[in-house]
Amino acid sequence: MVGHYMKSKRQIQKENTRQKILDTAYRVYMEQGFGAPTAEIAREAGVSHGSVFSHFQSLNELLECLIEGFGTSLALEIRRLAEESGSVEELLEMHLVILSRHEEFYTRLMTERSLLPKEVQYTFANTQTTIAHHFSRIFEEEINKGTIKDIPTHMLYSTWLGMIHYYLWNKDFFAPQGPVISRYSRELKDTFLTLIRC
Amino acid sequence: MKICIACGMPMENASDFPGGDMDKDYCVHCARPDGTMQSFEEKKASTVGFIMKTQGFDESAAIEIALNGMKKLPAWKHCF
Numbered sequence: 038m039v040g041h042y043m044k045s046k047r048q049i050q051k052e053n054t055r056q057k058i059l060d061t062a063y064r065v066y067m068e069q070g071f072g073a074p075t076a077e078i079a080r081e082a083g084v085s086h087g088s089v090f091s092h093f094q095s096l097n098e099l100l101e102c103l104i105e106g107f108g109t110s111l112a113l114e115i116r117r118l119a120e121e122s123g124s125v126e127e128l129l130e131m132h133l134v135i136l137s138r139h140e141e142f143y144t145r146l147m148t149e150r151s152l153l154p155k156e157v158q159y160t161f162a163n164t165q166t167t168i169a170h171h172f173s174r175i176f177e178e179e180i181n182k183g184t185i186k187d188i189p190t191h192m193l194y195s196t197w198l199g200m201i202h203y204y205l206w207n208k209d210f211f212a213p214q215g216p217v218i219s220r221y222s223r224e225l226k227d228t229f230l231t232l233i234r235c
Numbered sequence: 236m237k238i239c240i241a242c243g244m245p246m247e248n249a250s251d252f253p254g255g256d257m258d259k260d261y262c263v264h265c266a267r268p269d270g271t272m273q274s275f276e277e278k279k280a281s282t283v284g285f286i287m288k289t290q291g292f293d294e295s296a297a298i299e300i301a302l303n304g305m306k307k308l309p310a311w312k313h314c315f
Binding site for chain 1: 244245285286287288290291292299300303304
């Protein structure tokens with residue numbers, strides 16, 4: 038029993054340290070970009086550099102776990118809200134709320150994606166497919182009702198993301214002192230709806 | 236909560252399961268009309284088509300994204 042208990046405790050400690058490394062990596066990459074060294078993550082997390090690689094076999098594995106976790110949680114948030122959402126307008130609003138909660142890290146992903154290993158880029162793209170699916174479903178419903186224009190749903194989705202990403206890319210011009218999405222969310226949503234409504 | 240072994244989708248409600256059968260380990264989207272699970276090639280083709288339709292990506296990128304996701308799923312690990 039004692040051995041079993043000790044093992045569980047060690048296991049819990051191990052999981053806690055792993056989570057701490059992931060949480061710290063999220064913050065360090067968000068603040069410094071994906072070029073930040075793992076030694077910096079270890080220092081910020083208060084663990085040895087070697088400890089990072091006892092929890093993750095390689096930098097790629099750390100990035101893979103981090104980005105997959107981030108992408109999956111974004112997709113789950115969208116999925117839950119999309120199931121309650123009845124209209125494109127509500128979905129757009131909720132999408133902006135969710136992105137604004139993660140604005141800094143999401144911006145890093147958009148602007149520095151090419152710095153990540155290909156596998157990690159594919160992993161993130163895969164999680165985003167779920168989000169595209171929910172957009173596609175709700176766009177189709179409104180196209181069928183005749184409330185929005187009959188434009189291929191992937192173009193509606195790309196156009197919407199294109200607007201948001203342009204503001205994120207140029208945040209220093211659009212909102213140098215604070216978050217860009219919350220500042221422009223109404224304008225982005227209203228403009229997009231004006232463009233697509235029948 | 237179960238996760239579909241063939242696509243990774245969380246399965247929360249009976250409507251997520253083929254024929255509402257919550258004992259199944261795969262979701263309604265990974266089932267054939269007769270309720271059996273799609274093959275690797277069928278799932279690959281439908282996933283690639285899905286990515287292209289919803290996001291408009293080039294087919295070669297859609298294949299890479301689909302295979303990268305499939306290789307981590309219990310149903311397809313043996314295919315890689």
